[in-house]
Amino acid sequence: METGTRVDIHRHAAECPACRALLVAAVRSEGVPSDAPLESSWLGGRMQVLGGSWKPPTEVDEFRLVRLLGRGGMGAVYLAHDTSLDRHVALKLSIALQPDTHTLESFAVEARAIARIKHPNVVTVFRAGEVQGRPYLVYEYVDGKSLAELRLPLPWRYVLDIAVGLARGLCAAHQRGVLHRDLKPGNAILDTDGTVKLLDFGLAAFVEAELRMPRAAPGVAGTPRYLAPELWSGAEATPQSDLYALGLLLYELCTGGLPRTPGPLSRMPGALEPLGRCGALVERVPGMDPEFAQAIERCLAEDPQQRFTRAEVLCGVLERLRAPGADPAFAAPRPEHGARPWGAQNML
Template sequence: MTHEANDWRPGAEIDGFTLGARVGAGGMGALFRVTKPGIERPLIMKLPRLGPDEPGETIVGFETEAMILPTLKGPHVPAFVAAGDLAGTPYLVTEWIEGRTLEDLLGAGPLDTADVARIGAALADALHAVHQQGVIHLDVKPGNAILRADGTVVLIDFGFAHHAQYPDLLAEETRYRAGSAPYVSPEQLLGTRSDRRSDLFALGVVLYELATGELPFGEPDTDVRNRLWLDPVPPSALAPGAPPWLQEIILRSLEPRAELRYQSAAHVAFDLRHPDQVALSARATKARRAGLVAQLRRFLRARAEHGARLRAPPALLSRTPTVLVAVDTTHLDDERHQAIRLVVSQILALSTELRLICLTVIAHSEASREHLVKLRDWAAPLGMASQRLSLHAVASSSPEDVIVELAHHNNVDLVVVGAPPQGGRAWSQSVASTVTARARCSVHVVRVNAARG
């Protein structure tokens, strides 16, 4: 009889192991401290959930970890002890690692530069060690890295891992092949599981998080593919104390194209330990994201290179990109509208495929026809073919709601909106602020003095 993970209680025995305290549980199963006569060191047992209603990810992940973990040696992985077969009681026993996860460390907020470099180098050492043994982790994140008291980092949870010499059980499981969304690399999203530089991208995400307390791409629960083209806010903009050499290391690790990243975890570790040796590029002094035109070029290149390879739902890269621009037709003499049109014209110049939605939000008492005419006149200098342009005048007292909903329902990739005028309402109360916070796509805010983006 096969038991479920939740059926087990302290004191029960499995193949000679006695269950002690339950020390954790997650979507995959339960964790127990265990003991066994003849084994002195502390142990932990993972019991996966394998019921009929559990996702296939759990089974494949357990099989993957049970296959790969026994092949790994050294101080950067938990020592394998035993495993139970799926035909009986599936379990995995390893040594218990004393220490704190990097996730625990982040609970106190961003770390200072010295600690980021020290811990980051230790994590890079761990990745290099498993890479040297033919394994790519593919789910590197703070919760899967334990910092020992001696400063060594131990990697845990190899359920998404790839071994160069073993069958890849996840290769055909397109739903499960990528790891945790905030840390997954662009190439993983496209189905690649055999590139160790994917772990270096995730390492860059962890370094960014340690230095700033934020995630470079947020916590996406839907479309994570924008990292194929969208660069993160530079760390120094969020953590002013971050030195140029650290920003260089982080942003190089986060390059969407693997060939532009570090090529070895050992190189990352070296640079983190020898900041005076870091070769600085324009990344080091970057104060903000790339301009809108540069981002759109990246987007179109990514779409051209990868659109046909996407196996996930096509939301962003496998269809004609759509831009929504919000225009206040009640105040067309506002100088911001010329700046917005200039930005839109720069975007349109990048591709003949772009579709443009022009939106104005009006009062319920106003006639939409008059504003549609004004909107058409505003868009006329752009010279767009009618089949690529749509005009919308929507009556509402909440323009931010209209913008966000229209963008969502039309699968918009980019919203262009004007910043609040100088001397107007505070940013936190502005339409632009609300749209930026709520929109599921990228948002470009146009300021008059930044119109050349």
């Protein structure tokens, strides 16, 4: 399929709910993971990988590739040795034989977005470069696991700890005028010291950082299972749509599953039950702090106006709940990380 044809498909799908539903159904029927981003690795990168891939050199500038950590439609992530500073880094690069415009744009967007944020709960990017006409990004190497690799459900107190870190990272992004647009368990990494970091900003959108309420961003992007309901109707992405995805992520960590979300996925076989039929979180998670449950459910309000107005507000609520003395029995054992290194395939 020609690049221009893929662009036309994306443009039409962004404006046509029926075609978006068919697109998701095609992804399901072809065995593509249901958590694959709608506008990143499927239409563009997947077809490129089927047609063959480019093998990178063993050295990319001052970075010596050690081993492959993961690969996907958009590219591959390698553990690399930074010979100039003598440290391990994660190097992500495009391995398509002929990178298309979408791939090149995604790498550029991700580099600009992460460089703009600079926060402990967002993975750090050290450098952006090019090798043999293909873009690459160099990140800090995080020795941990993605949230998608953890055994669920997690103790709610531990989820609250994770939630504070994710909310802080998202707050920092929004304050710098960046919408993530693809929040999900696979796009958050848990370091061995317990720090959670957001990653994969390849679908990010930029808005005016100086505005108290950033303008909505154009275009439909994200992972179908985690899209806010208004996005299925063609509405533009906003901070509230990021908060909806964060609410789904936290709900999944607490319960081990997702409620059915409005939109085409809700009508597909095997879809989970709507939130109302599943019961309130306090019913599904015995002993859960009701204020924490209410905060998650507020993020999941179908009407964006009923969600938190800003990530800062959610962050304040979560930090108060986690404050010393808020719950004397807060301390909870952390799930073991295991020997497997971080989920680098989720950066793709």
